[in-house]
Amino acid sequence: MPLGQRPGEKSESRYCGVETSFSDDVPNVLRHNLTNAFDFVLMPLTDPVYRPSEMKESQNGPGVPPFAGSDLVLSPAQWNSHVVGKISSWIDLDSDDEVVRRDSETTLGQELAWAAHLSLQACLLPTPKGLSCANYARCVNQILQGFHNMQLWLRVPIGFESEESEDNPEKNDTFLRQDAVYRKQSGDPWEWWNTFRLLCEHHSQLSIALDILSSLPSPNSVGRWTGEPVRAAIVHTNAFLTNAHGYPCLSKRHQKLLTSFFNYSVQIVISGEGLLHTTAQSSEKPLERNDCVVGEDGQIRKHPLKPYLDYIGYLYQRIEPLSEQERFELGYRDFLQAPLQPLMDNLEAQTYETFEKDTMKYVQYQKAVHAALLDRVPEEEASTTTTVLMVVGAGRGPLVRCSLQAARETGRKLRVYAVEKNPNAVVTLNSLIRLEGWQDIVTVVSGDMRQWAAPEKADILVSELLGSFGDNELSPECLDGAQRFLKDDGISIPSSYTSFIQPITASKLHNDVKSHKDIAHFETAYVVKLHSVARLAPSQPVFTFTHPNFSPKRDNRRYKKLLFELPEDTGSVLVHGFAGYFDSTLYKDIHLGIEPSTATPDMFSWFAIFFPLRKPIYISAGSVLEVQFWRCTGATKVWYEWSVTAPSVSPIHNCGGRSYWVGL
Template sequence: MPLGEVVRDKSDSRYCGVETEFNDDMPQLLAFNINGGFDFVVSPLMDPSYRPSLMVAGNNGAGVPPFAGSDLVLSPSQWSSHVVGKISSWIDLDSEDEILRKDSEIALKEEIAWACHLSLQACLLPTPKGASCANYARCVNQILQNLTNMQLWLRIPLEKSDNDAMNGNSDHLSGGQVDSWETWNSFRLLCEHHSQLSIALDVLSSLPSSNSIGRWFGESVRAAIIHTSSFLTNARGYPCLSKRHQKLLSVFFNHSIQAVVSGKPEHSLPTGSSELAVNHIDGLQRHPLRPYLDYVAYLYQRMDPLPEQERFELGYRDFLQSPLQPLMDNLEAQTYETFEKDSAKYIQYQRAVSKALMDRVPDEEASMITTVLMVVGAGRGPLVRASLQAAEETGRKLRVYAVEKNPNAVVTLHSLVKLEGWENMVTIVSCDMRCWDAPEKADILVSELLGSFGDNELSPECLDGAQRFLKPDGISIPSSYTSFIQPVTTSKLYNDVKSHKDLVHFETAYVVKLHRVARLAPSQPVFTFTHPEYSITRSNQRYMKLQFEMPNDTGSALVHGFAGYFDATLYKDVHLGIEPSTATPNMFSWFPIFFPLRTPVQVPPGSPLEFHIWRCCGSTKVWYEWCVTSPSSSPIHNSNGRSYWVGL
């Protein structure tokens, strides 16, 4: 039964499995574990003593592999809902022993074929025995080419294991240490990021550093196998986990990763406890791993419910969207509707306008001076409202021009002004701000033209056009904005981009609610634009070279692309933004932007990652180009804006 009914994403992490030994009697095995409270079993399908090469030669067709019962022993839905096939762990496709290699290949293919026949949802593949796993990967890759629905979970220990301790094979590694993430990375690169190849992490008693663990959150981890030996004992004799393990599990739950309990019970519970008594009354044998399951369920239920905003955004997690082109296209009513609900944003705008009004007009002149404020890109009026509220709050007199190029939004704007009775204060101008011939100059220019990456919706070009009608000492709100970028691992997004099988999608920036992502280094500022800008050599072209250093204890990492953010200074100390370390709380108008790389770049430990990005301007469009030059050079992405651009 599910771990709990917490209001969360209805994800797979509600279900908890248990790893079992081989058992001929699958119905009994399943009943025992389901009755014991687990949702599914991870069980061997084949007798572990079977070796193809030991089968009697020449018994033509009589030799049947020793599977655990026929497909009839369980119903189809039992097989598919409650059984994950555990592939024989003796399999070693990279052994020096050729017979073992060949036996392994035969058995692996037989077991997977059987699991497919049973319509299992997933099989657990044994951990690669050494650091070298090319033959294993080749065989799995062949299988993946013809696999319809089943997932293959490659079992990987969550630790930096000592290679010497692992059957001393002859891999030429410098330190003797194998980072299990590198084994995974090699395996999945060999298998080309196949979307049906994912990971089951073995959680052991000791954990690697947080930075090292963090890498897994950009990967396709489906299960966390928690060993009984990794549990501590609490004061009452019950199993519990260390604080670090507890935190790890809550991140797993948050990433839809299923827990699987594994191992022998290592806690002898006090006899005669009330719970035990209850179970005895039921006449059922209590499952020996039940205390571990109960503890995992306790951790699951203890989690905070998702805040409303996060719940609202669940459907957008890791979902790639093309950025808006509000200059070239007209936004739809629904889009306005969504953005206008973002009160956190308009509170900041109101604060900024208030401060600007007070700076512009001293208290003693408040009743005499009328400030001219122009909202450029007024949409359906939220900034007009915020500005008028700021005027009311500060007791300043205001004359507002609301300039909007979208004739559809202007309709709504008119009815809003009438409805609110703002006719004396607000003039509506149905015009593109870049060519409007303003009747007077403005004290304050208010706009919300920013994209996820700051300038990517062409705020610079629009405000350059609008600053003609700003007084020389006038104020632009925002007064400046800066984009930020950071390298990420995100195999989900990489695969989604790759699934289009073309160049265009790899050279496009996407708006996306990042969730399954490993942020590999702190973000760094990229381009800054300031308004108004009166320099004669003013240009909106930009070029930035950035060098990222990953924390030393991360180990090596794979960079699938770069996450982008912005931070805007509205006025003086009033800012607004989505850069993670300074993000405005509860604001939902912007998801991050994602710049993919055509080929993921592997960064060895201690190597700097050098990234270049250009903002290029043509007569009809603006675009970005980007590339990596260290540790190795990528192609330059999106040359001449061939794949992705923003229309002027």
């Protein structure tokens, strides 16, 4: 049964599996583990003693491998829902021994063919022998070309901290030997994975099962895996500590790791030997029926891994429920969307509806107008002075509403012009004015702010033209055109905004872009709710715009070179692209933005923007990443170009705006 259920959350991390050894009696193995509340078993598909070269030839060819019964021992639904296949761990497709290598190739093909025949959802591949895995990857890649649904999980350890870890001083000799074997397989386990997936051309059906050992690497090193396609975490019982009552528990670092996995739909698998209570009398509490099995001698036996499962369930149920904002964003996580073209296209009602639900955004705008009105009109002039406020890009009226509310709060008199180019939104805007009785205060103007001839100049100019990257919805061009009807000492809200970029590992996003099989999609910037990504370095500012800008030589073209230093303890990484954000100053100290370190809380109007790289860039530990970014303008469009120039050189993406641009 699932570990728990959080409102609005249906990720696969609710399900916990158990790693089992080979058995001829698959139905009994499955019944035993499902009865004890595990959701699936991770089990070998063939007898571990099987070697193709040792099988006798028959009239029909080589002998049949010793599969665990036929496909009829379980129903198709049971195979599909409750069994993950485990490829024989002895295989070594890069062995110097030709017999071993050929046996390994044959067995891999046979077992994966059998798994596909059973319609298993996934199969676990053995850990590669370090970086020497070319033939192993070649064989897997060949097989992947014929797969349609089944995922292959490559088993790799999450990494190592040191020879002497303080996480768990109670490791037994068996676990120490296993740990030592991993260490001898030269280098960083992430490098093993990276080599393997590069050889397999970033295949979307190749993912990762991480072995969670008693020692963990640095938080920066662990963080790399967030952007990789991790599907399972195999937690060894030796990674657990024992509490004062004799029950298993985990160190705080391990708890934090598993909690993060739950948020990324990673399934937990428990592996190893566990606590064994041979009789009901040896347990401190009465055993429930589902906790137990009856042995051949009639004794009641508790499942040795049930206490570990209970602890994993406890961790899962401790997770904070999803907030309203998180539930809203669930369907958008890692989903690529084309950015809006606000000048070329008229927004639909659903888009306005989504924006208008973002209460926090309008709270900040109302604060800004409130402060500007107080500064603009002294208290002694409040009853005699009328402030002219123009909302440019008024949409369906949310900024008009919060501006009038700010006027009521401050006791200032206001005359409002609401300028909107979308004729459909103007219909709703006019209806709002009549409904609220604002006819004497608000004048609706249907037209483009850049061409409108205003009857008077404004004291305050208010707009919400910002995009995910700040200037990517052409706020600079629009406000430059509108500021001609702003007084020389007038106030622009926002007064400035800055874009930011950050290198990220984003395997899923890269594969989604790659699926289009063309360069154009790799040269397009996407709006996306980033989730399964690893942020590799703090974001840095790129382009800044200030309003009003009365310079006689206004130029909205920009160029910036940035250097990102990755923390040395992160290890090597693969950069799939760049996350883009913005931060804006609405007025004085009132700001609005999505840059992670200063993001406005509880605001969901903007997701980040993603600039992909046609070919991911490998960055070795402690290296510097050099990035070039351009904002280019033409007579009818604005576009971005970007390139990596160190440690290796990428092509300049979107040269001349050939693939992605915003129309003027």
